[in-house]
Amino acid sequence: MVFRRIFGGKAGSSAYVLDTSLFVNPDARKYFGHTVHDAVVNFLAVAAKAKGIKFYMTPSVVKELKYFAEKELPSFKNIITIKAPSLYELKIPAIIMYKFIDELRSRVNAGLRVSEKFVRDEKTPLEEKLHKLRVQYKESLREGILDSEEDFEVLMLAKEMAATIMTMDQGLVKAAEELGVKCVSIDAFYDHMKEA
Amino acid sequence: MVFRRIFGGKAGSSAYVLDTSLFVNPDARKYFGHTVHDAVVNFLAVAAKAKGIKFYMTPSVVKELKYFAEKELPSFKNIITIKAPSLYELKIPAIIMYKFIDELRSRVNAGLRVSEKFVRDEKTPLEEKLHKLRVQYKESLREGILDSEEDFEVLMLAKEMAATIMTMDQGLVKAAEELGVKCVSIDAFYDHMKEA
Numbered sequence: 001m002v003f004r005r006i007f008g009g010k011a012g013s014s015a016y017v018l019d020t021s022l023f024v025n026p027d028a029r030k031y032f033g034h035t036v037h038d039a040v041v042n043f044l045a046v047a048a049k050a051k052g053i054k055f056y057m058t059p060s061v062v063k064e065l066k067y068f069a070e071k072e073l074p075s076f077k078n079i080i081t082i083k084a085p086s087l088y089e090l091k092i093p094a095i096i097m098y099k100f101i102d103e104l105r106s107r108v109n110a111g112l113r114v115s116e117k118f119v120r121d122e123k124t125p126l127e128e129k130l131h132k133l134r135v136q137y138k139e140s141l142r143e144g145i146l147d148s149e150e151d152f153e154v155l156m157l158a159k160e161m162a163a164t165i166m167t168m169d170q171g172l173v174k175a176a177e178e179l180g181v182k183c184v185s186i187d188a189f190y191d192h193m194k195e196a
Numbered sequence: 197m198v199f200r201r202i203f204g205g206k207a208g209s210s211a212y213v214l215d216t217s218l219f220v221n222p223d224a225r226k227y228f229g230h231t232v233h234d235a236v237v238n239f240l241a242v243a244a245k246a247k248g249i250k251f252y253m254t255p256s257v258v259k260e261l262k263y264f265a266e267k268e269l270p271s272f273k274n275i276i277t278i279k280a281p282s283l284y285e286l287k288i289p290a291i292i293m294y295k296f297i298d299e300l301r302s303r304v305n306a307g308l309r310v311s312e313k314f315v316r317d318e319k320t321p322l323e324e325k326l327h328k329l330r331v332q333y334k335e336s337l338r339e340g341i342l343d344s345e346e347d348f349e350v351l352m353l354a355k356e357m358a359a360t361i362m363t364m365d366q367g368l369v370k371a372a373e374e375l376g377v378k379c380v381s382i383d384a385f386y387d388h389m390k391e392a
């Protein structure tokens with residue numbers, strides 16, 4: 001049981017919350033398969049053998065996966081437990097929200113600077129300007145920060161179940177670090193597999 | 197003691213956390229004075245007579261007030277207590293942060309739509325475009341939402357001291373309502389004074 005050694009060993013936990021990125025991120029697909037469907041099928045096959053390890057997924061991540069999948073996903077059977085975090089019961093330290101608001105304020109300002117730059121730009125063709133605006137605006141406002149309810153739910157479910165998050169999302173990793181929630185990336189996970 | 201009847205009566209609390217807006221918002225200035233300095237002086241004069249009522253202000257609100265004031269502010273003496281919230285000890289329900297992230301995502305998208313509109317606009321003069329962009333971008337991303345660490349500190353201090361917030365800021369009012377923290381606006385407060 002390679003999985004048991006990895007999960008029960010270094011990571012020090014036997015419960016994992018799976019993030020959408022594990023199945024849709026291009027860097028992740030290379031490990032489990034090139035389509036979302038294949039990635040889920042292959043993950044389930046490996047996970048089914050990993051006795052003693054619990055895998056969780058939030059309903060909103062399931063919904064995202066279904067949206068991204070090319071065809072109907074296979075049944076998770078009892079391999080992945082679907083559970084939402086108890087958002088009305090869980091609490092977070094106020095300092096976390098304080099830091100988040102602080103970070104956001106600089107990002108909102110950065111987003112405005114990006115927008116101003118492209119409003120001033122009279123040389124670049126319109127479609128190119130719009131494309132660059134969207135990319136740079138998203139970078140300013142959303143990259144490396146907890147930018148979706150789905151990510152927040154993953155974080156809270158991991159906290160609730162004292163589980164480790166498997167994610168490729170840097171914003172989620174950063175938020176998990178602040179809250180003292182463990183994270184493993186698919187890369188670290190794959191390296192462990194190769195070593196095992 | 198008009199103040200004592202108002203604060204100790206309907207508001208049902210004898211501790212108030214004062215927000216910057218009370219002294220700098222144009223709608224508030226008409227009650228206490230037309231400059232920030234006058235507003236503070238007049239507020240202190242009235243508050244000094246309101247025995248049995250505690251007034252709190254966060255260090256960051258004091259800093260903001262000093263920034264906005266035309267000249268050096270008078271001493272708060274023992275009339276206003278300066279205290280920061282215990283951000284490392286206080287906790288907030290996870291659902292609050294969840295809703296905040298949800299709201300933000302739509303606002304970030306709205307901000308991009310505003311930016312795209314002005315990048316596409318080839319008729320309006322540049323300076324006018326930039327001005328409108330800044331106004332509409334700020335409306336999309338910051339109005340009616342908890343948009344600063346200072347506001348969040350006011351909210352948390354009120355929670356910590358079981359106090360009522362005196363603010364004109366709609367984002368702060370909304371956040372206070374979600375957390376069950378009491379708010380009075382200067383308008384309601386002034387109406388009470390006239391009635392008393």
